[in-house]
Amino acid sequence: MGSRELYREAKELFPGGVNSPVRALVEPEPFYVADAQGPYLYTVDGEKLLDMVLGYGPLILGHRHPKVEEALREALRRGWLYGAPSPLEVELAKKILAHVKPGGMIRFVNTGTEATMTAIRLARGYTGRKLILKFDGNYHGSHDQVLVAAGSAAGELGIPSSSGVPREVASLTLVARYNDLHSVEEAFRRHGDEIAAVIVEPVAANMGVVPPLPGFLEGLRRVTRSHGALLIFDEVVTGFRISLGGAQKYYGVEADIVTLGKAIGGGMPIGAVAAERRIMEHLSPAGKVFNAGTFNAHPLAMAAGIASLEALEKELPRASEAMKEVVEALDEAASRAGIEYTINRVESMAQIFLGTSGPVENAEQARASNHRLYKRLHHYMRIQGVFIAPSQMEALFTSTAHTSRETELFQEAATRALKRALEP
Numbered sequence: 001m002g003s004r005e006l007y008r009e010a011k012e013l014f015p016g017g018v019n020s021p022v023r024a025l026v027e028p029e030p031f032y033v034a035d036a037q038g039p040y041l042y043t044v045d046g047e048k049l050l051d052m053v054l055g056y057g058p059l060i061l062g063h064r065h066p067k068v069e070e071a072l073r074e075a076l077r078r079g080w081l082y083g084a085p086s087p088l089e090v091e092l093a094k095k096i097l098a099h100v101k102p103g104g105m106i107r108f109v110n111t112g113t114e115a116t117m118t119a120i121r122l123a124r125g126y127t128g129r130k131l132i133l134k135f136d137g138n139y140h141g142s143h144d145q146v147l148v149a150a151g152s153a154a155g156e157l158g159i160p161s162s163s164g165v166p167r168e169v170a171s172l173t174l175v176a177r178y179n180d181l182h183s184v185e186e187a188f189r190r191h192g193d194e195i196a197a198v199i200v201e202p203v204a205a206n207m208g209v210v211p212p213l214p215g216f217l218e219g220l221r222r223v224t225r226s227h228g229a230l231l232i233f234d235e236v237v238t239g240f241r242i243s244l245g246g247a248q249k250y251y252g253v254e255a256d257i258v259t260l261g262k263a264i265g266g267g268m269p270i271g272a273v274a275a276e277r278r279i280m281e282h283l284s285p286a287g288k289v290f291n292a293g294t295f296n297a298h299p300l301a302m303a304a305g306i307a308s309l310e311a312l313e314k315e316l317p318r319a320s321e322a323m324k325e326v327v328e329a330l331d332e333a334a335s336r337a338g339i340e341y342t343i344n345r346v347e348s349m350a351q352i353f354l355g356t357s358g359p360v361e362n363a364e365q366a367r368a369s370n371h372r373l374y375k376r377l378h379h380y381m382r383i384q385g386v387f388i389a390p391s392q393m394e395a396l397f398t399s400t401a402h403t404s405r406e407t408e409l410f411q412e413a414a415t416r417a418l419k420r421a422l423e424p
């Protein structure tokens, strides 16, 4: 069956035809994947696509890295669920903590959503406070506490961004402007002694890519510390991608709690919460903040994670070099096309904002770019054999499997696709 027929059936089976909304943004229908290898996806329709999405971040080594595949095969031979601990979780924990929170502790869960949900509950349990502060345009998964949009003013109590989230729940989340310390200070001036934690994407990856301005993360560190609130870095995307130590190492700012996911499982479902022992010991069964999961520390995710991190310790710089080449190619293609654009990049994550030449430093500026033109670019890139994220608000990623052959392919595709996208 081809993608069109599969999608026709899927629409009868799944709300909106898919199991995660962003997948439905690929038009006229999502392509169905038959196979994947290195930096390429192969669709059931016979297309070969250069993958710049990489599972929305996890596949920093590309598809089917031989070491990860070998580790998974080996793990499969020992069974894949025990309801009891395995040596693999001890090994992966030591590896992650050495880079992210030396001397600290970690809890493995199954998704980034569970990681941020647990981190927020932990921060509340630890501080005994109830409010949290997040940023407009930052995404932390699909649980109630973070499905919250800005209210009438920045730094004010939030309103639900999804039907089904009660107003009362949303009102426990304050929403400030990304890269705007004043809006954070204002929120703390009003609610300082009630705020348990500030949760932030240290590099925003869900409004395109938006890096922190110099002093922003440092300012969050200062403000939270002076009010007795915790600082949570949501490193589900940045962890082991922008550096082995994530954003904490990259920007030299230490968070109290770090949430991880995506890359640490090498493409298997995973999430994690890491912090110093004095905080982590509040989690059950050591402490009174509840967390549990049938699949927590799943042996296959642990095995893939260990193999991935070992490979990344050697290979990570290539992913960044590849994105540097991709961005140079985009820059050249866009300037040749004579359009206004802004490109933001941090290591192996980047996005081009079309129709704007000003800086893109927050969600409002990201939303103001030309989303229709971006969609056309996505469409024509696909025709040229390149899969870029279907939304201007997502990121482009490169992996260690993207060689100069792939970046050349990207350059040719971008030049042609931008030309077509701009045709009336």
Ligand SMILES: Cc1ncc(COP(=O)(O)O)c(C=O)c1O
Pocket (backbone or CB within 6 Å): 056, 110, 111, 112, 113, 114, 116, 139, 140, 141, 142, 201, 205, 206, 234, 235, 236, 237, 261, 262
């Ligand atoms: C920064 C960030 N945090 C959390 C999540 C949620 O992770 P998951 O989709 O694994 O639940 C995402 C997902 O894209 C993310 O980008």
